[in-house]
Amino acid sequence: MAQIAMAAGFILILVGFYGALTNRNILRMIVAFTVADTGVNIVMxxxxxxxxxxxxxxDETVPVADALSRIIDPVPQALVLTAIVIGMGITALMLAFAYRFYEKKRTLDITKCTELKW
Amino acid sequence: MSGLVLALTVLLAAAMIGAALVAVIGKSLPIAILSAGLVSLVASVLFLLLASPDVAMTEAAIGSGLTTFLFFFILGRMRGGEHD
Amino acid sequence: MIRKFAAILLLAGIASIFMGLLFTYEPDAELNTTARYYAERTAADIGATNIVTAIVVTYRGLDTLGEVTVLFLTAAIVGLVLAHGRRRTSDKRRLAPVGELLATGSRFLAPLIILLGVYVFANGHLTPGGGFQGGAIIASGVLLILLADPCRCLSHRVIDTVESVSGLFYVGIAILGIVLAGGFLDSHLLPRGELGALFSAGAIPLIYALIGLKVGAEFSSILAHLSETEEL
Incomplete structure (x- = not known):
């Protein structure tokens, strides 16, 4: 079961990367990044x-004495808890910058962003 | 019991990958955003099956709730820019 | 076309690495050393029944402080980026009135949703849930208020005050830990109490409640800033 979930997570990461690399619309790239983010969390x-x-x-079903043989590893869960919250913050940041970009250029096409090209 | 859980896991994984493909390849941007929210929602059920209720709650509240609304707030201000 | 080909080539490389990871993966049969320490010691040391909470608030408390700081920075930057050059339009824009159902329903539901958020973070050390989940639920309640009444600018002053006061108290409790208990962010500030009671696990309920308020205020401020952006 863990392997199936892990495979699904890996596929989500690949799908997200594919979307981020091939789309030219900034909002679609951000959507693809959130998909990849979910995939990383599932793998962890x-x-x-x-x-x-x-x-x-x-609790009653998992008494303290049996904890060692009954519970799963809590450390990845604590990590993923952090990752989800920070992921939402990053998404908000990307969206705010996308909004500013649209305000300046009136377009969402990333290829129109040419200031840093040489 | 175990077989049922296994079948459910496969089903959820398939639904998640399908929604992710719609989110990345589909034509309409609002549908892509909703599909990304759906990926998170299905993922939260998968987290519950993987015995992590804490993560499931966080993913359901933040990943599929608030993030989707952030996208729609921004999308609502950018009418006309959505066809790249 | 060449771009797409390069992207697919890159993804094939990543996919082969993932395949290698997936097919050589062997699930552990026993808890590893760190996890065993947490599983054995949490009940006696910390007194929380939810081990994830014990890790997030006490064992790895400094990481959580950093995380809350990152979230604060994000909210501040979003506010800065979006507030820059915002024109003050005095005319209340011709927004279609929200439906009666949404207006009345939000007045009824928003306090209940916020109450649920408080319940989730107050019980963070006993049941699944905690400050981050509770804060997100509170922000959902604020979101409902924003949706029901887009014209009323949500008071940024209230959100900012809640955010900074809870952050200040969080750091204050952390420093009190140095003086009165074992170290920075030590939860043995308060008595450990009985395992499974609401007032137990030392300072964890207090710290998690402050984290919940802070996270809720930060998410609300991000949502309020994004919803007040101008129509372009």
């Missing part, structure tokens, strides 16, 4: 998954 969570174990939350 899938690495932490272990067969036949449950979430790292102690």
């Amino acid at each position: 969570v899938a690495v932490g998954y272990m067969r036949g174990r449950t979430a790292p939350i102690l």
Whole structure:
């Protein structure tokens, strides 16, 4: 099961990169980046998954004494929690700059951005 | 039980990849944005199956909720620029 | 055409690396050393039942402080980039009135959504959820208010005050940890309490509530700035 999820995550990363490389519309590139972002998160969570174990939350079904043999690795989850929040911040930043670009150029085509070409 | 979960995982993975393809290749930009939100929503169910409820909640609230709205706020201000 | 070919060639390279990773992947049968430490010690040391929360707030608390700082910077930059050159249009633009259903529904639902957000971060150390999730839910409530009444400019002053006060208290508690407990961001400031009770796990509920308020205010400020951009 972890392998299926991991494969899906890898495919999402590839699809996202493909979109970011081949689209010329800035908004579509940002959409593709969010897809790739989701893919990375899925791969990281899938690495932490272990067969036949449950979430790292102690309660009646997972007593403290059994925790070692019952829970999955909590570290990737804490990492992904951070990654999702920061990913949303990055998306907001990219969108704000895309808006400024459109304000200046009246277009969303990345090939019209020629100031830094030599 | 395990077989059912496995089938559900395969189904979710297929749905996610399909939505991602629509988001990247599809013609209409609003549909692409909604598909990206759908990818996140399906991913949050997948996180739940992978025994990480914390991540699932974050992904559902942030990845598929707020991010989609950010895109639509910006898209709403850029009428006419969406055909590259 | 050549661009597309180069992109596909690059992706094929990345895909072959991914294939190698995927086919040689062996899931662990046992928890690794770090995870075992967390699994064994969290209940006795920290007193939180949600181990992810214990990692995010206490064991890796400094990372979380950095993350909140990055989020603050993002909100500030978004505000800066979008506020630059914004013309003050005095005329309330001819916005179509929102439906009665949305206006009444948002008045009823927004407080409930914000209450749910508070519940999620107040129980972050016991159940799935916590400051980031709760903050995002609060921001969804603010988003509903924004959608229902686009003409009313949301008070940036309130959002900024909540944001800076909770950030100040977060750092203040972190520094108190040096003085009264084991170190920066140590949660043993308050008594550990009984495992599974609402007031337990030391300062974790307090810190997570402050993180929740700060994250909620930051997301709300990003959303408010983006929704107030001008129609081009």
